[in-house]
Amino acid sequence: MSVPAFAELLERLIFTPGRNAKLALLRDWFATQPDPDRGIGLAALTEELVFTAAKPAMIRDLAAARTDPVLLALSHDYVGDLAETVALIWPERAGVNAPPPALSEVVETLEVTPKAELPGLISGWLDTLDSGGRLALIKLITGGLRVGVSGRLARVALAEWSGKPVEEIEEIWHGVAPPYLPIFRWLEGHAERPDPRDAPVFRPLMLAHPLEDRDLAALDPAAWRAEWKWDGIRVQLTAGPGGRRIWSRGGEDISGGFPEIVEAMEFHGVLDGELLVIRDGLVAPFADLQQRLNRKLVGPKMLRDYPVGVRLYDLLFEGGEDLRPLPFDARRQRLEAWVERHAPPRMDLSALIAFASVAQLSEVRDGARAASIEGLMLKRADSPYLAGRQKGMWWKWKRDPLSIDAVLMYAQRGHGKRSSFYSDYTFGLWRPVEGGGEELVPVGKAYSGYTDEELGWLDRWIRNHTVSRFGPVREVEKALVLEVIFDAAQLSGRHKSGVALRFPRIARIRTDKPASEADRLENLMAYVEAGPAAEE
Amino acid sequence: MPHPETWLRVLPDGLFCEPGGFFIDPVRPVERAVITHGHADHARPGHRSVLATPETLAIMRARMGEGAGAAQQAMRHGEVLRQGEVTIRLVPAGHVLGSAQVVMEWQGSRAVVSGDYKRQADATCLPFEPVPCDVFVTEATFALPVFRHPDPAHEVAKLLKSLALFPERTHVVGCYALGKCQRLITLLRAAGWDRPIHLHGAQQPLCRLYEELGVPLGELRPATVANKAELRGAIVLAPPSAIADRWARRLAEPVTALASGWMRVRQRARTRGVELPMVISDHADWPDLNRTIDEVGAPEVWVTHGRDDALVHALAGRGIRGRALHLVGLGEDEDEAVAEAPEGAPAA
Structure with a gap:
């Protein structure tokens, strides 16, 4: 099939909020499209295949050559997006009966076409497509x-x-x-699983379950190891003759955003660790790391102001040797020896926390107040490194959340299943106003933590207590107190209140408490850890 | 021959035909009104005397009861009437059932007020007929070259494909209660969908009226009495304002679709939270607006509402004098007024 089929998939995916529905659309794509187009389409969706053959200016010129400039300008102004404007306004020509191109044809032809011939080639393709197909092609x-x-x-x-x-x-x-032909052949049972050999590949991460009280009671200190749970992003470092990669938790290649780490990866092996902003050995709050995320390129100022490092948790491969079947203790020994031997810059070892009893461990957890620590990780001493979340192997034991009583200020409807519910809440705390009195200042937004019954109740309350509406947002009477829990409070120049909450969620609806008795901003400030504020 | 400017005037209440002493689609109650079609922004309640097609009058009575006009005069297509010194004819506009263009002649000069119109086929109403004239008064709802409505059968096919892919989910389609809803039903029937179609309460009276007026719609059922299981894989038609609100919670994991010409622009669909945009419109798109103006051959075109800037610019390029009337009160999406049902009220 061809560009029109891809356009149809694209349109459905763009408007579909639900994960399950997205999965169904993708399954249908794999089941109904031929090779190599299904793989090319897949790679384009996940941005493993990115084309930059055409610049937006070229697309604009193509449209300008065929349309009235005033009408093009009015249309662009109305639609907003240039690619969409061109796709919609493109005048169809009578008598064009060439079939639309296949995705593979687009990819192959773009590669071999000299720059000067691109405009003609692209116009020709646009002439064979309808508006959806044109938009897909341009994008x-x-x-x-x-x-x-x-x-x-x-x-x-x-x-x-x-x-x-x-x-x-x-x-x-x-x-x-891409187009992943050996993978599709294997998945359809026509061939063996492909062997990636030396190519840097992502190994699925081992994940932890939250620790429940009953698990804690059954915990034998001798059989378990403890480490800090750092508040950064989990990464896997893969290096060897085939290249170097930094993988995110979901297997996305994020190497481009962290060149200083890639440079330091002078080894052959696979490591598991936490990416953190570290200054003089001190881990900065997550807000600092956020400055470095989702960037394709980083400038010298970023590199200087937000220096990153990796705190190492585990060693999965040493050279070509797969250590994952070994028990945790054995892997840990290998990791410690490896760190000693390589002393890699920008990397250090995540320390083991010695403990003799659950009570002692509990004290250690309660004592940790640094914003960069989320809590503890507990790993069974004999656990092999297994993909995914394995029951009873690793636990995460987060610190008890912090809590404030805040006043509901604004509400917004959610998406997908929640599109008829006011499910996103902006809440605020009181602060003094110059000249006397107090005002509410928003301190955060939460859209989880409540039960279905509570959501229904909140939705009704909001509809009955709306004072004004701004598009999808409702401002409500400042009369409802919500107990909000969160993992940490950090200074932030980006928020009006000067403070940002980490993972805020609704713990309880406090109908028993008048709004005037909700917390003051200073109560929240008392939770902020000492440390420099993130810029911006 | 007097220029229509001298006898067809824009007054605060709307377009006024002076020698005939009547308004066309006035925004406030007047003594004498000619109504092009039943949409709420054109047919308003409280006029003393109303002239319209029999279908439009029936629609007005169904929607506003007593307010449809103290004296109602039905005029069929093809009939000619003298009103004051003016002769009037009503000619099909192809917009919704009963919709008409008002053709007026005075002292040898002819003006056509087309109301809202489209050129695409529509099984629920008579097709638009171009009438040569000196001044053509047109809408410009979709008067930007980005608006080119696709074949509605293609849009309906998208819906049916989605039903095949998500057979357990209700597909709820937002559509205006008058015109779009019934046209959509006939399009679905033409595409082979012969199962019952479920309706929001707001859609039912006009569907009944259409059937009474001779437009068969197949088996229709209220969506409200249906249980969730019955609505799995069903098509439900509802006012656009209901598809993403509390009313929709009764549906089984709904896929929200919206049938409107605006759905051609993604941001429009996105802000409405639409999962399946269907570009189906009862208004003329850009090529059809321009084609129609060329067919009626009027040297002068007045634009009532919509994107008059683009249309007037395009007409100037072809030597046609365009004039923007800036009539207020037209083009207000009639569904937007459907308020959320109060808490505890029986669902519509």
Whole structure:
């Protein structure tokens, strides 16, 4: 099939909020499209294949050559997006009966076409397509699909469609290039699983379950190891003759954003760790790390002001040797020896926390107040490194959340299943106003933590207590107190209140408490850890 | 021959035909009104005497009861009437059932007020007929070259494909209660969908009226009495304002669709939270607006509402004098007024 089929998929994906529906659309794509187009389409969606053959200015010129400039300007002004404007306004020519191009034809032809011939080539393609197809083509060749399909989601869809475990797909994924023909052959049972050999591939991470009280009671200190749970982003470092990669938790290649780490990866092996902003050995709050995330390129100022490092948790491969079947203790020994031997810059060891009893460990957890620590990780001493969340192997034991009583100020409807519910809440705290009195200042937004019954109740309350509406947002009477819990409070120049909350969620609706008795901003400030504020 | 400017005037209440002593689609109650079609922004209550097609009058009575006009005069297509010194004819506009253009002649000069119109086929109403004239008064709802409505059968096919892909989910389609709803039903029937179609309470009276007026719609059921299980894989038609609000909670994991010409622009669909935009419109798109103006051959075109800037610019390029009337009160999406049902009230 061809660009029109891809356009149809794209349109559905863009407007579909639900994960399950997205998965169904992707499964349908894999089941109905031929090779190599299904792989090319997949790579384009996940942005593993990015084209930059055409610049937006070229697309604009193509449209300008065929349309009245005033009408083009009025249209662009109305639609907003240039690619969409061109796709919609493109005058169809009578007598064009060439079939629309296949995705593979687009990809192959773009590669071999000299720059000077690109405009003619692209106009020719646009003439064969309808408006949806034109938009898909323009977005595709200017490198701006942005449909919100992560590589992880695509691999889950492949797993569901083929019946193979997603971990098996992840392990080889990055070793095979688009259009992934050997992978599709394997998934359809026509060939063996491809062997990525030396190619840097992502190994699915081992994850932890939250620790419940009953698990804690059963914990034998001798059989468990403890480490800090750092508040950064989990990464996997892969280096060897085939290249170097930094993988995110979901298997996305984020190497480009952290060149100083890539440079330091002078080894052959696979490591598991936490990416953190570290200054003089001190871990900065998550807000600092945020400055470095989702960037394709980083400038010298970023590199200087937000220096990152990796705190190492585990060693998965040393050279070509797979250590994952070894028990944690054995891997840890290998990791410690490895760090000693390599002393890699910008990397250090995540310390083990000695403890003789659960009570002692509990004290250690309660004593940790640094914003960069989320709590503790507990790992069974004999646990092999397994993909995914394995019951009873690793626990995460977060610090008890902090809590404030805040006043509901604004509410917004949610998406998908929640689109008829006011489910996103902006809440505020009191602060003194110059000249006397107090005012509410918003301190955060929460859209989780409540039960379905509480959501229904809040939705009704909001509809009955609305004082004004701004588009999708309702301002409500300042009369309802919500107990909000969160993991940390950090100074922030980006927030009006000067403070940002980490993972805020609604713990309880406090109908028993008058709004005037809600917390003051200073109560929240008392929770802020000492440390420099993130800029901006 | 007097220029229509001298006898067809823009007054605060709307377009006024002076020698005939009547308004066309006035925004406030007047003594004598000619109504092009039943949409709420054109047919308003409280006029003393109303002239319109029999279908439009029936629609007005269904929607506003007593307010439809103290004296109602039905005029069929093809009939000619003298009102004052003016002769009037009503000619099909192809917009919704009963919709008409008002053709007026005075002292050898002819003006056509087209109301809202479209050129696409519509099984629920008579097709638009171009009438040559000296001044053509047109709408310009979709008067930007980005608006080119696709074949509605293609849009309906998208809906049916989605039903095949998500057979357990209710597909709720937002559509105006008058015109779009019934046209959509006939399009679905033409595409082979012969299962019952479920309706929001607001859609039911006009569907009944259409059937009484001779437009068969197949089996229709109220969406409110249906239980969730019955609504799995069903098509439900509802006012646009209901599809993403509390009313929709009764539906089974709904896919929200919206049938409107505005759905051609993504941001429009996105802000409405629409999952399946369907570009189906009862208004003329850009090529059809321009084609129609060329067909009626009027040297002068007045634009009532919409994107008059683009249309007047395009007409100037072809030597046609365009004039923006800036009539107020037209083009207000009639569904937007449907308020949320109060808490505890029986669902519509």
